[in-house]
Amino acid sequence: SQKIEQNSEALNIQEGKTATLTCNYTNYSPAYLQWYRQDPGRGPVFLLLIRENEKEKRKERLKVTFDTTLKQSLFHITASQPADSATYLCALGDPLSGGYQKVTFGTGTKLQVIP
Amino acid sequence: ETGVTQTPRHLVMGMTNKKSLKCEQHLGHNAMYWYKQSAKKPLELMFVYSLEERVENNSVPSRFSPECPNSSHLFLHLHTLQPEDSALYLCASSQDPTSGNTIYFGEGSWLTVV
Numbered sequence: 001s002q003k004i005e006q007n008s009e010a011l012n013i014q015e016g017k018t019a020t021l022t023c024n025y026t027n028y029s030p031a032y033l034q035w036y037r038q039d040p041g042r043g044p045v046f047l048l049l050i051r052e053n054e055k056e057k058r059k060e061r062l063k064v065t066f067d068t069t070l071k072q073s074l075f076h077i078t079a080s081q082p083a084d085s086a087t088y089l090c091a092l093g094d095p096l097s098g099g100y101q102k103v104t105f106g107t108g109t110k111l112q113v114i115p
Numbered sequence: 116e117t118g119v120t121q122t123p124r125h126l127v128m129g130m131t132n133k134k135s136l137k138c139e140q141h142l143g144h145n146a147m148y149w150y151k152q153s154a155k156k157p158l159e160l161m162f163v164y165s166l167e168e169r170v171e172n173n174s175v176p177s178r179f180s181p182e183c184p185n186s187s188h189l190f191l192h193l194h195t196l197q198p199e200d201s202a203l204y205l206c207a208s209s210q211d212p213t214s215g216n217t218i219y220f221g222e223g224s225w226l227t228v229v
Binding site for chain 1: 117119145146148155156157158160163165166170171203205207209211212216217218219220221222223225
């Protein structure tokens, strides 16, 4: 069966450093991979999407890589700030979806940026 | 403000009660979703409606009953729930995948079953 692992249930990092979060998956061939941010008590918010034929995507201080051979995505936040503290969810998109987004989510990694 | 509004934000109900969660999207999307989020578990997809037609129902107990009267509104009717149903219920919407792959979530409804 499909499995998504976001290793590190929690990650603490010093302000200013680069945070790196990992998403590994098995028994799956996603068409794309997404990263969402979720603050406590709120719904997830979309950050970045990377497709299966892309290696890297950047948006401001965020960078995502996608290695379909290793079945792994890395999510980097450079020059991290306390405001980046949140839970980050990885989500894999199914190539066949029939008019809607068929996406499977990981359990998330809780990032704490320490001032 | 994500364009997806959920009410109520918090709900406490007894096991014999009947209540409903409401969701409205102002984004012109064609698909709407209900997800359940429990502690230390991934988001679980419960129901999907595409163009007001239910297209996915992931083995959800019949005590949860969805309703999609039009493309902007989605309800989750709750009846004789169990304490283990206590969770954050998230509504979401999205465009057709050919137009984009982002899922827009509401702020969620915290449900406590006592």
